[in-house]
Amino acid sequence: MRSRLYSAGCLVFLLLLCRYSAACTDAVRAALHLCLTSVIPALFPFFVASTLAISCGLAQTIGALFAVPFRKLFHLPACGAAAMLLSFLGGYPAGARMAAELYHNKQCTREQANALAAVCNNTGPAFLIGMCGNGLFHSLRAGIFLYLVHIISALLTAFVLRPKTAPKSAALTNQSEFLRWIPLFVQAVLSAGRASLHVSAFVLVFSVILSLLRQVGIFSFLLCAFAPVFRTLSLSDGTGILIGMLELTQGLASLTPDTGTLAARLIAVSSLCAFGGCSVLFQTATVTEGLSFRACIRGKLVHAVLAFCLCLLAVSVVPTSWLETR
Template identity: 25%
Template sequence: MIDYPQQKSASIDSMISIAIIWGLIFLFILQPGIAHDGAEAGAQLFVHALLPYLLPYIILTQWLLKIPSSGKTTRNWKRFLKAYILGSFGGFPVGAVTVSEMLKNGELTRRESGYLLAACHAPGPMFIIGFVGTELLGDVSVGWKLLASIHIANLLFFLFALFSLTNNGNKDENRAVLTNLKLNSSPFLDSIKESSSVIILVATTVIFFSSVGNVLTSVITSAFTIDLGITKTVLLAIFEMTSGVQSAADHFFTHPVFPYMIAAIISLNGLSIHMQVFVIGKSANVPMIPYVFSRAFSVVAVPAILYVLL
């Protein structure tokens, strides 16, 4: 039996997607210089602010996760703590990489991986303290407090995840212990191979969404009498986090709410990071609903916690 309402909904979604794609194509054709500037800015941010901090940690994390374990069952809290420590301190999207790899290795169930994906999601310490704290906020101590705020919010959600998993159990799921590991493979070479695909994904999304944000900023400010700084910061924050915080620093550095604006933008993450997480998570069939709720929680919680710490 044909489900006509569902078929109609899929057709509408397809039409909307096609309209968006063609609209962006025309905007890129009409404003190639602005699109180029946005892509160039995204590439520079990736090379200078993301790649040096992200790549070494991803390789080491992947290498560690690909080393075969003894096969003994590990206590739940130890596995969850392992996921949190490895996933939360390497920067976006290391948490998604860590949780997905642990799910593939049979260390987590699908339900556990969904909650842990939501909790093990944080920017790297070097990015927050080095780039955001030192270069944007101009104060290392504020960078440390921002990092603490992010992890306090994540730990609150992590405790909620532990409570939910402990109370409801996982009776309907079994772990397939190490079913996907190749005995003759090299963990280090495999970590290099998979890390390169993650880095390409990060670079692609950062450059693309920076370019889109730049073009839309130009169009909106030309069509409406809206302040360029506000428009650019809001749009870049929605599309690409790193470009968003850079724009906020350029236009609102002296404003009293500037640190909390940075905290909100980093917690929002932007479509670029969400796309990275969704691609990596879906490759291992990780449930994404807890992740969506955790992002909404963090956007409110992190600036509030930072306000208390400051």
């Protein structure tokens, strides 16, 4: 039965591609431009850095600085602190990829790597402060506000989803005598290149899916069905929410000032960035081979709920007039 459903879905997808080929071509062209100008330049350097950080033992060095609080609070190995830090700087899915590499390099167990990947898949300051703050809200303060909410809610997610028992402390090992810098550098660059292409592939395919959903009218139907929910959230148009649940960047671009109040838009952006959208989830799956995809989904859902609640609380305390200014 399941195979028949898959076959039917593939057939429908193929027919829609033939019917709306021009729109799909435009969607791929736009997604390619996004990958070349934003996605790859933002992720590739951090992919290289994460691989080198593990190979040269930097992850363990950083972990040693935060070993006690990281193990006590989150029940995660100390080397995971480097993955968490990278996730806050490099954006998704750089931190999750580093968690997978820690597992493949036998620096943590699969259970610990699953827990790390679930909470180390965050966006970075360039996206939240640059694109969302300055670009979407035209306010540096709004970007910093969103970034702080994102970090705090991610840390709360790590605490809520922490493993039952804390790992035993491990001594820091010195790996310098085993290093061969040229092979390590070559391997890091090639690995980062493959990961960047995999991530870009999902940006392309979800851009096509999003275009087809628009063409066949499914978005119009969903907007009508969930209109009462959007009005409850003080949003006059839920297009950005629906698009963002599939592809984050295009969804955020649709949250213009005429779609709702500043507070409502801040809460929507905070929740969407915490979830990341289906495109980010599948991008994460490509760079976390061997780990649980369900754990990543659970982590992003919990993060989105906590980001929603925390941002809702914060906007009731912080004056919106302060967030509107640069």
